[in-house]
Amino acid sequence: MKAxxxxxxxxxxxxxxxGxxxxxxxxxxxxxxDMEITFVIPKPWGDEDKSFAHIVGAGNTPVVWRDIPWETACERLSYCMNPQEYYSLRDHIYADFSYMHTNDLGCIEFSGRYPDNLLEEINNYSIVAGVIARTYPCDIIHSHxxxxxxxxxxxxxxxxxxxVIHVHATDFDRSRGNVNPTVYGIEKDGMDQADHIITVSNLTRQTVIEKYHIDPAKVTTVHNAVEPLSEDIMAIQVPKNTKEKVxxxxxxITMQKGPEYFVEAAARVLKKSNNVRFVMAGSGDMMNKMIxxxxxxxxxxxFHFTGFLKGKQxxxxxxxSDVYIMPSVSEPFGISPLEAMQVGVPSIISKQSGCAEILxxxxxxxxWDIDAMADAIYSIITYPAMYQQLKVQGKLEVDEIKWKYAGQKVIDIYHKVIQKK
Incomplete structure (x- = not known):
């Protein structure tokens, strides 16, 4: 099957x-x-893992015809694609987009991030999708x-x-209910046009059904999973301070993630115990407010603020860490607690998170229950038996939550949708 x-x-x-x-x-x-997947992203960097999916960059897809010599295509594009693909894509330009701002390859450039002109990039991405869809044969389309x-x-x-559209979050989650009508309109249109909707939790499924007025029969939950740890990650050795807990x-650090509840819980714990440090790792529009x-x-x-961390960091x-906490106000799923449990870190999560359904x-x-959160933190750092129980059993549990199982559920949905179509 081609997706x-x-x-x-x-x-x-x-x-x-x-991502x-x-x-x-x-x-x-x-x-x-039996899966052949073409995965499109706005801007490829060339170091993506291509062993299981063919990566196509919207930013390397021409929408305006340019007479580009082979040598130029090789020089400009070889870092991320076979230059021949550029010419194949060029053969499938379907309209006159010469009025648009393109580079010398006839491509629309993308930031690869979430820029101030995000809505413009989303629209441009949909234009490029027409060229890509005409170039790569498929049996089903899947939008994340x-x-x-x-x-x-x-x-x-x-x-x-x-x-098939995959709802990883809705604007109700991101905005704490203060929904952007433009974003809601895009989400609603996608849900209405989709042949089937996959949500990452039952929590999100209910939001889709109740807030977007979608037929329940059209919406299926497929919980997220976690990638097995690589040898590089497993080999990381971090000395722990035996006198202080972390x-x-x-x-x-945004309102969706509930950072202020973490700070308030920390203040309560520190009234009982001074041998503990709190770390807020990440970045976001509430960081200065949290400081x-x-x-x-x-x-x-x-209290420590590390800024944005990635990869091995x-x-x-x-x-x-001795304890990981995710106090999210509305978390469609939340993969980070699973990652913490993989390395044996006891975790505290909000009941308002999708992963709470499977953990x-x-x-x-x-x-919002800062006292309960503080009690949970204090108990884990104070009672070794409790710490050990959560550490060992948590790792055993999360090691069985595999992407292959989620993948098979999605493939089964594909078959049903194609059969029905």
């Missing part, structure tokens, strides 16, 4: 959980066999998250193939 997938992030260049989930699911599907829904819709219109928050809040609570000397931080060997609290 044409549209995504926005792909490791090693990721800015959040979307991690897209990578894990695609790899898991490939492991199931709202940024790629317009591209998936266009590809469906071009090919007549069924569209409690870590790792993620975007000020820590100062107001008079805990700055026990994430696991170095986790391995240095047992964690402590679950309401995101």
């Amino acid at each position: 044409l997938m549209f995504g926005w992030e792909f490791p090693p260049h990721i800015l959040g959980g979307l 991690t989930a897209s990578y894990g699911l695609t790899k898991g599907m490939a492991e199931c066999g 998250d709202w940024l790629t829904y317009p591209a998936g819709i266009h590809a469906k219109q071009v090919t007549g193939k069924p569209l 409690v870590t928050f790792l993620g975007r 000020r809040l820590a100062a107001q609570r008079n805990i700055s000397d026990r 994430v696991y170095e931080m986790l391995k240095a 047992t060997n964690v402590i679950k609290t309401d995101y």
Whole structure:
């Protein structure tokens, strides 16, 4: 089966959980066999893992015809694609886009991030999707998250193939209910046009059904999983301070992730015990506010802000931790606690997270219950038996949550959708 997938992030260049989930699911599907996946991203960097999916860059797809010599194509594109593909794509330009701003290869350039002109990039991505869909044959189209829904819709219109959209989050999650009507419109259109919808949790499934008025029969939950640890990650050795415990928050410092509840819980723990340090690892629009809040609570000397971490840095931080906490206000799934549990770090998660539906060997609290959160932290760092139980059983549990199983569920959905179409 041939799947044409549209995504926005792909490791090693990721800015959040979307890229991690897209990578894990695609790899898991490939492991199931009989899958040929073309994965489209706005901007390829050339160091993506291409062993299980064919990576196509929207930024290397011409929408305006240019007479480019072979030598130039090789010089400019060989780092990330076979130059011959450029000419194949050029043969499938379907309209006159000469009015658009393109580079000397006739391609629209993309940031590969989440720029201020994000809506413009989403629209441009959907235009390029038409060329790509005409070039690469497929049996089904799969769009990851709202940024790629317009591209998936266009590809469906071009090919007549069924569209599956994957809801990794909704704007209700990202905005704490203060929904952007433009984003909601894009999400709603994608859901209406899709032949089937995959959500990463039952929590998200209910949001899709209730807030976007979608037929429940059209929506299926496929929980996320976690990638097995590489030898490089397993080999990381981080010396621990035996006199002090480390409690870590790792993620975007935005209102969706509930960072202020982490700071408030830290202040309560520090009233009971002074042999603990708190780390907020990540970046986001609430970072300065959290620095000020820590100062107001008079805990700055026990509180650390690392900034954005990626790759090995994430696991170095986790391995240095005694407790991991995810106090998200609305978390569609949340892969980071699984990553923490993989390296034996006891985890506390909010009941308002999708991963709470499948995890047992964690402590679950309401995101707003700062006292319960503080009690859970204090108990883990104080009672060795509790720490050991969560460490050992948590790792055993998470090692069985594999992307291959999630991948097979998605493939089964593909078969049903194609059969129905």
